Amino acid sequence: MELMFIALAGILIGFAGRYLLPWRSTHGAALMPALGGIAAMVLWVGLTWAGLKWDAGVIWWITLFGTGVVVAAVDILVGQVRTVSDAALLEHVTQHGVAA
Incomplete structure (x- = not known):
């Protein structure tokens, strides 16, 4: 049941x-949102296997904070890579007239 709540969070x-x-x-x-759900569930299961109890507050805080860090890091990484890739494609199309 807790895994469902942490996935929703x-x-x-x-x-x-x-x-x-x-x-x-x-x-x-x-x-x-999909990444947030997956990251929260993976962190929760990992922390559970590491021995943290479900009713302890620390597992909840670590999971929620870690999920926020993962979401922010992936958003920044995807955004930067996509911006560079789009700029390279635009330059290629501008010079050659066709997509690579």
Whole structure:
């Protein structure tokens, strides 16, 4: 049951990241919420296997904070890579007239 709650919290963190972080125009609408849900579930299961108890507050805080960090890092990484890639494609098309 806790895994379902943490997945929902991760999806909500992903939605928040989608609309609060600056690279929104460089990726699809579902990428950050899906990534948030997956990251939260992976962190939760990993911390559970590491021995943290489900009713301890520390597992919740680590999972939620870690999910926010993952969402922010991926948003920045995807945004930068996509911007550079789009600029290179535009220059190629401008010079050669066809896409690579």
